[in-house]
Structure formats: C-alpha cells, structure tokens
Amino acid sequence: MSELFDRLLRSKDLPTIPVLHQKIVNVLKKDNYSEDDISKLLEKDQVLASKLLKLVNSPFYGVFGRVASVKRAAMLLGSNLLNGFVMSATLFNSTDKSIVALWDHSYCCSTVAGYIAKKLNMKTAEEVMTGALIHDLGKVLIKRQLPEEAIAVEEAAKSKRITALDAEKMVIGMSHDEVGIWLAEQWNLPKIIKDIIGYHHSPSLCSAHPKEAAVVHLADIIVKGIGVTGSSDLYVPALDEKALAALALSDDDIMDIVTGVVSNIESDEMFSKYLPQQ
Amino acid sequence: MQRIFINELKPSMVLADAVKDSSGAVILPKGTTLTEKHCAILDERGIKKVFVEGLPISREGTSFEGMDKKIDERFFAAGNNPLTLKIKDRIKELLS
Structure with missing residues (x-):
C-alpha cells in the first residue's frame, strides 16, 4: 500500500499551473488590480474565456440579460471566485471523458452551493463556490497518478453498488477527500477552501468551517441525485445529518432548494443535457 | 400531479404548484386555471416546466x-x- 501512496503523492508529478494561469493568479493577488489587465489575460485562453462566459450566464447567477464581455464576466465573478475558476480550469485541463464529466459536476455543484449560500445569507458565499469548484481535487489527482487503480475504483463501485468514496477506501486505502486536502495543503490554498475539500463528505467533523463544508455537501447530494454525477461516480453519498442540522434549514426549505435547483438546471445550457429530454 | 413542459400546456389545466422565477418570486400561484395568456407569460419568462393537476401527458x-x-x-x-x-x-x- 505504501507504494500506492508514494505514486499518488509524489510531488514532482503533481499537476502544475500553466504560465498564463499563473500570471492571472498573480495579478489577482494585488489589492487594486485592473479589470483590463485581467480580461486581457483571460482572453488569451479562448477555452477559459468561453467557460467563464458560460458560467456567468448560468441562470443561477440571475444576471439580467446576456453577459458577452469577458471583462464584465470577470467583474461579476470577483477575484476569489475568479482565482478558483482559473485553478479549476488548470486542474480539469484534459480531454479525458471522465475528467470532463467531473468538470461539469464540479461547476454544477459550485453554482448550486452558491445558490444555497445566498439563501442562507452567508458572507462566505464566494469561498463556498470556489471550494465547490475544486471539491473533487482528490479525484482528479487519483485519475492522473493512479489511472489503473482509478478504473478499479469505478468497477468496484459499479459492481458492489457502493459510493466512489467507499470504493476508493477499499481499492486505494485512501479516499478523494483525504487526497484532496493533502494536495490543497501542498498548494497552500486558504484554510476555508482546504476545509471544504477535506470535509465535503463529513462536514460535522470540520471544526473551523462546518457550515461552508455542509453547503457543498448538500449541493453535491442534490446535484448527484439529479443526475449530474461526474464520470462514473453513480451513487449519491450518505447525508451528514448533524452537519445539515447546523444550517438550520427546515425540510420545506430544502425541498424548495431542490425545486429551485432543478428549474435553474432546466434552463442552463451547460447542464440541461443531463436531464431527461422531451 | 405531473410536471410537464410549457409547450404541452393547454388552457383549462390547473397549476398544482406555484410557478416561481429564478429569484423565487411567484409568477403564478398554485391553483391557477391556465389561459392562453398565462401560457404565453410563462414562455416569455423562460419557464421550462410546471406542475399541473392530474396526469395529462x-x-x-x-x-x-x-x-x-x-x-x-x-x-x-x-x-x-x-x-x-x-x-x-x-x-x-x-x-x-
């Protein structure tokens, strides 16, 4: 097993941030960066720019009219979320089908988590969305570093009808939340983002940010339940009841959230394809 | 109760749940008996599906x-x- 950990966590093979993305992140670090600088950099990566436009035009944002300018999209997102967006674009920079599906799942989770956080009037809504964008960091690392074991995880989950989380523990001896928080540590991500990644399956165990982790946990369950599952991870994970209770949402509130999420997804050009079609 | 697409709606169908926009504001309340005008409004507001009474489709x-x-x-x-x-x-x- 230690040989597996070694291959998984060998830092010289870790994904690196492309130069352009690193430049964007550096500009965002400045307190008074100019929107023009950022949009010029973003426009150099057409894939990144078009993903950004799709994201802000999602009905979850409730922006009136269509956003067509990269600059306006960057302003609407804000620096924290833009940072997470660039990081996730790096992470999911792959043509591998299962990684593309995981990107859809992550984006959907982020918009849904933002929707819930805003309903709860959370001041950390932006961080919650950023954390949700990369909550499955560990899954990407497992797929990259241990491709054969990742297939074995998928097969075990399917044949035993268990969640990816349980299948990972069985096959690798470590699950994607643990792997993810480890990589987030190496990347020096802010504590709130690390906590969301590490506790999105067990928010009640998180001491510093249980609410933020619980929102992403709930978003993950709803999004998977609807069918935006992300690759072959077919099974909805178990709900952490204790963590949900801390959000002080009534069952009716949660049913309203599920309804709102489904109707937003129905009119979202990125995600509506996951729903049954007429 | 059934959730059906806007283009399947017919006047005289009854809404089994309120129709809300993405901010949660009610567009039409539960129990509304639909008219042609209602259907046009829902379409205009970008609503894709609504709950109606019975199982018409x-x-x-x-x-x-x-x-x-x-x-x-x-x-x-x-x-x-x-x-x-x-x-x-x-x-x-x-x-x-």
Missing part, C-alpha cells in the same frame, strides 16, 4: 420512462435517513 417511450427506477438506483448507497428519502422523492416528482 403520456410519457411512454420517452427518456422519462424508467426515471423513477434510475433515481432509486442513484440513491441505493445513500442510506435511509428521512431527509435523504424526502430529497429523493422530490427529485422524482421533478424529473418524472
């Missing part, structure tokens, strides 16, 4: 058939706590 042979079973399978490993089951049932109502 057959889903045989479409991708909706077997949706309940698919959703049951997705929730197979999620345990049986009451809130999880409620979420599952709500998703079934919304997607079937």
Whole structure:
C-alpha cells in the first residue's frame, strides 16, 4: 500500500499551473488590480474565456440579460471566485471523458452551493463556490497518478453498488477527500477552501468551517441525485445529518432548494443535457 | 400531479404548484386555471416546466420512462435517513 501512496503523492508529478494561469493568479493577488489587465489575460485562453462566459450566464447567477464581455464576466465573478475558476480550469485541463464529466459536476455543484449560500445569507458565499469548484481535487489527482487503480475504483463501485468514496477506501486505502486536502495543503490554498475539500463528505467533523463544508455537501447530494454525477461516480453519498442540522434549514426549505435547483438546471445550457429530454 | 413542459400546456389545466422565477418570486400561484395568456407569460419568462393537476401527458417511450427506477438506483448507497428519502422523492416528482 505504501507504494500506492508514494505514486499518488509524489510531488514532482503533481499537476502544475500553466504560465498564463499563473500570471492571472498573480495579478489577482494585488489589492487594486485592473479589470483590463485581467480580461486581457483571460482572453488569451479562448477555452477559459468561453467557460467563464458560460458560467456567468448560468441562470443561477440571475444576471439580467446576456453577459458577452469577458471583462464584465470577470467583474461579476470577483477575484476569489475568479482565482478558483482559473485553478479549476488548470486542474480539469484534459480531454479525458471522465475528467470532463467531473468538470461539469464540479461547476454544477459550485453554482448550486452558491445558490444555497445566498439563501442562507452567508458572507462566505464566494469561498463556498470556489471550494465547490475544486471539491473533487482528490479525484482528479487519483485519475492522473493512479489511472489503473482509478478504473478499479469505478468497477468496484459499479459492481458492489457502493459510493466512489467507499470504493476508493477499499481499492486505494485512501479516499478523494483525504487526497484532496493533502494536495490543497501542498498548494497552500486558504484554510476555508482546504476545509471544504477535506470535509465535503463529513462536514460535522470540520471544526473551523462546518457550515461552508455542509453547503457543498448538500449541493453535491442534490446535484448527484439529479443526475449530474461526474464520470462514473453513480451513487449519491450518505447525508451528514448533524452537519445539515447546523444550517438550520427546515425540510420545506430544502425541498424548495431542490425545486429551485432543478428549474435553474432546466434552463442552463451547460447542464440541461443531463436531464431527461422531451 | 405531473410536471410537464410549457409547450404541452393547454388552457383549462390547473397549476398544482406555484410557478416561481429564478429569484423565487411567484409568477403564478398554485391553483391557477391556465389561459392562453398565462401560457404565453410563462414562455416569455423562460419557464421550462410546471406542475399541473392530474396526469395529462403520456410519457411512454420517452427518456422519462424508467426515471423513477434510475433515481432509486442513484440513491441505493445513500442510506435511509428521512431527509435523504424526502430529497429523493422530490427529485422524482421533478424529473418524472
């Protein structure tokens, strides 16, 4: 097993941030960066720019009219979320089908988590969305570093009808939340983002940010339940009841959230394809 | 109760749930008996589907058939706590 950990966590093979993305992140670090600088950099990566436009035009944002300018999209997102967006674009920079599906799942989770956080009037809504964008960091690392074991995880989950989380523990001896928080540590991500990644399956165990982790946990369950599952991870994970209770949402509130999420997804050009079609 | 597409709506159908926009504001209340004008308003506001009374539309042979079973399978490993089951049932109502 230690040989597996070694291959998984060998830092010289870790994904690196492309130069352009690193430049964007550096500009965002400045307190008074100019929107023009950022949009010029973003426009150099057409894939990144078009993903950004799709994201802000999602009905979850409730922006009136269509956003067509990269600059306006960057302003609407804000620096924290833009940072997470660039990081996730790096992470999911792959043509591998299962990684593309995981990107859809992550984006959907982020918009849904933002929707819930805003309903709860959370001041950390932006961080919650950023954390949700990369909550499955560990899954990407497992797929990259241990491709054969990742297939074995998928097969075990399917044949035993268990969640990816349980299948990972069985096959690798470590699950994607643990792997993810480890990589987030190496990347020096802010504590709130690390906590969301590490506790999105067990928010009640998180001491510093249980609410933020619980929102992403709930978003993950709803999004998977609807069918935006992300690759072959077919099974909805178990709900952490204790963590949900801390959000002080009534069952009716949660049913309203599920309804709102489904109707937003129905009119979202990125995600509506996951729903049954007429 | 059935959730149907806007283009399947017919005047005289009755809304089984309020129709809300993405910010949660009510566009039409539960119990509204639809007219042509209502249907046009819903379409204009970008609403895709609404709950109506009864089961007016057959889903045989479409991708909706077997949706309940698919959703049951997705929730197979999620345990049986009451809130999880409620979420599952709500998703079934919304997607079937």
